Each structure stands twice: as C-alpha cells, then as structure tokens.
Amino acid sequence: MKHIYAQIERNKAWAIETLKKYIALESVSARRKCLPETAGFLRDTFSRLKINASIHKAGIAPVFCAEHLVKKPAKTLLFYNHYDVQPEDPVGEWFSPPFKLTERNGLLFGRGTADNKGNLIARLWALKSYLDLGIAPPVNLKFVVEGEEESGSESFPAFVKKHRSTLLKADCCIWESGSKDEKGRPQITLGAKGIIDLEISIECAKADMHSSNGVIAPNPAWRLAWALASLKGSDENILIDGFYDDIVRPCDEEIAAIRKIPFNEKERRKKAGIKEFLLGLTGRDLVERYYFEPALNINGLTSGYQGEGHKTVLPHKASAKLDFRLVPEQDPVKIISRLKKHFIAKGFPDVKINFAHGYSAAMTPVTDPFVKTVSDACREVYRKEPVINPMMAASTPMYTLSEYLPIASIGAGHADSNIHGPNESIIIKDFLESAKVIANIMERLI
Secondary structure (H helix, E strand, O other), rough: HHHHHHHHOOOOHHHHHHHHHHHHOOHHHOOOHHHHHHHHHHHHHHOOOEEEEEEEOOOOOEEEEEEEEEOOOOEEEEEEEOOEOOOOHHHHOOOOOOOOEEOOEEEEEEEOOOOOOHHHHHHHHHHHHHOOOOOOOOEEEEEEEEEEEEOOOHHHHHHHHHHHHOOOOEEEEEEEOEEOOOOOEEEOOOEEEEEEEEEEEEEOOOOOOHHHHHHHHOOOOHHHHHHHHOEEEEOOOOOOOOOOOOOOOOHHHHHHHOOOOOOOOHHHHHOOOOOOOOOHHHHHHHHHHHOOOOEEEEEEEEEEEOOOOOEEOOOOOOEEEEEEEEEOOOOOHHHHHHHHHHHOOOOOOOEEEEEEEOOOOOOOOOOOOOHHHHHHHHHHHHHOOEEEEEOEEEEEOOOHHHHHOEEEEEOOEOOOOOOOOOOOEEEEEEEHHHHHHHHHHHHOOO
C-alpha cells in the first residue's frame, strides 16, 4: 500500500483544486439551481481520467453514474454520493464566501465540503492514484451521484429499481459520508432512520373574520391544536393505533455497538440550551432511545395573523408541518394510513393530510463481513479503533440500496464540520486519510 499512499499524497493539490471547482457550483436542490451543470462537471471530471461516465434524467436533477471495470473477475464496490447541497443561509454567519473553497488553519471551508462533495472527490482521488501509477484497481468501482438528496431523493428509488441489476449491480456499497468523533476516532454508520414529511391543515371558513365571531364560529387554530395534541402523550408515546406494531427491536450486537458510541450529554445539553433531555433520560436509556426509537416532530405551525403588532382576527385556516422518524420495518404507507384513521376516530375528519415524501429505515447487520473489511481499513489508516454505529438518528435514502447490498457510511468529516450550517468544513488531513481508507478497502476486497 505504500506506493498507493505516496501517490495519493502527490495528488493532494489535484484533489483540493478539483474540490474547489466542485464547491463553486451552487447546486442547491431546494432552489433547483445549477443541478444539470454540476452533473455535467462530474461527467467532464471523470471523463478526463478516462473513466466511463453517464448522465441520466431523473426528477428535478439528473443522476450521474460512472464505472471503472477491471479485466479480471473481481468484486464490485459501489459508491453512493449526492452533488446537491443545503442552502447557505444564514450567509452573514460565514466568515468566507460559502461557495468559494477557503483554506484556513489546515481546514477547507465551503458549502458541501463535508456533505457531500468532499467525500466524492476523496473516492475519485483514490481511484486516480491507481490510474496515475498505471495500476489496475483490485476491484470494479461504480459511482452513483444523485442531485435530490437534500430535497428528499424523490426520484432516486425509481432509478435504483430500474438500474439495480445493471448500472448499480455490486457486491457492497460505501455510502455518502461520515466523520471522526470528538476523540478523533473514525465512525462507521450502517443504517439510517426512515422519514415521513407531511403537512396537515384544517379549514373552517372561506376567509378570515373579525375575532368577535370566535364565540359562534369554529377556530381552525384551536382544532389544529386539539388534533395535534391527540397524536402524542405527555409520556412521549405516539398515540396512533398500531404505530409501534411492526417495529423490530435491535439485537444484542446492535445494542452493544450503540453503547460504545461516545455521547457527551453535558455538551449536547449546553449546545442545545436545554436543562435536561426528555423524560429526564440519561446514560444507556438516553442513547438507545436516540438511535432506536421512532419520533414524531412538529416542525412548524401557521395560522392567522403573524405580522407586527396585533390584529383581532379569527383565522379561516391553520396548518402544521410534521415529520416522523421511522425505525426498521415501519412502513411509511402504513403510517400515513393509520394517521388518517386516527384523525377520523378522534373526531377530526376535516384534517387534510398533504404527504410530501417518505422512505423506510435501513440497517446492515453489524456482523456482516463487509463491516469488518471497512473497520480493519479504518483501523489501519487512522490508527484508532473505529466506532460502529448501527443506526444514525437522522435519515437518508439508504434503504434503496441496503435491500440488496451491505452498506457502510464513512467520510472525511470531523466533529465540528457543521454540516448544513455556516462555515461547513473538513480537515485537510482527514480529506487525505479518507482517500487512503478507500484504497485500503479496495485492497481488502480482493
């Protein structure tokens, strides 16, 4: 591996320059901005390295695919990434332009450095280093890069279904990203919660009225508040009939892995500005709930007058944006059906449900041989024991590929990368080591 590592180090300037060009493309999927152009940039970048590349129409943003196949029989490693990024707001809190890669104190700042552009370049960096030495990689490599991940990956499931036996046929997959923890240990994530995004609304009149009518006319804001209150108890249990029925609880190995994950309760409370966690939970109970329990969140409430000063008005409509976080075996379609039945049963048949998007949870078993392969590679490169996380608390469409492939998610992020926030960053040393880990994994798959 020494000659491969040496070439990776020689290619550092190329990697940073390529990332600089990539970051400069303002591919914010929420604004549907610069998405075809970014896919085109990837096609051109891969093609210059004589790697087969293609662009495929899909939803609001094309999907980019590439592959480098070796002549001898070999395993195939698939990389999943996304080229879209979150909006850069609040711009005023960045100390450098969000879409201009800026080096400072050994870090690279810019929107997408950690999520997810830097990780794709690290993977390409590893492959380029083999090619520069005139050496065939030990495995087949495939790349799939979508442009809708930050907006829900609405069209990606259909793309996978169409191409899983051709473009996306593989033996294992490295997912989009990952980071080191506060102690500098590499984290390997094997799963993700599912999600349902939706909006509920109640309309009681044709238009807003004078608030004196509040004693004779229905107020949708009150009805919405009562409807929402029916969904969850003060004990944090979700009260939708059958909500918990299909859940498969974690096995002993998964619980053991979760208990090894560092979880600094004091620091988390301090950052969030809260005195205690829900239900007063601490220790193992807190960690297991965080990773393995489903959730129902109110994201926002809207009704009536929201401007300056006061306006005595009876609103005609009220709405709330919600999300569910799902755990393995919970079906988004079933959950929506049960939600509709719940509102009817509780006396709220007038609640309208606007389903935005959703997908299931995913998890690769901690005992899968691919997990050991990735763990051994991380251990050798980082010289620290990796932390295995069976299930991230957040959501990503990992289920699309985990149905037929073992998946591990790793990357070049660090504990303070500030993904989705201002001054997003990666450490240059981590960027370099991430490329080395990919090369090490490739060698171990022989």
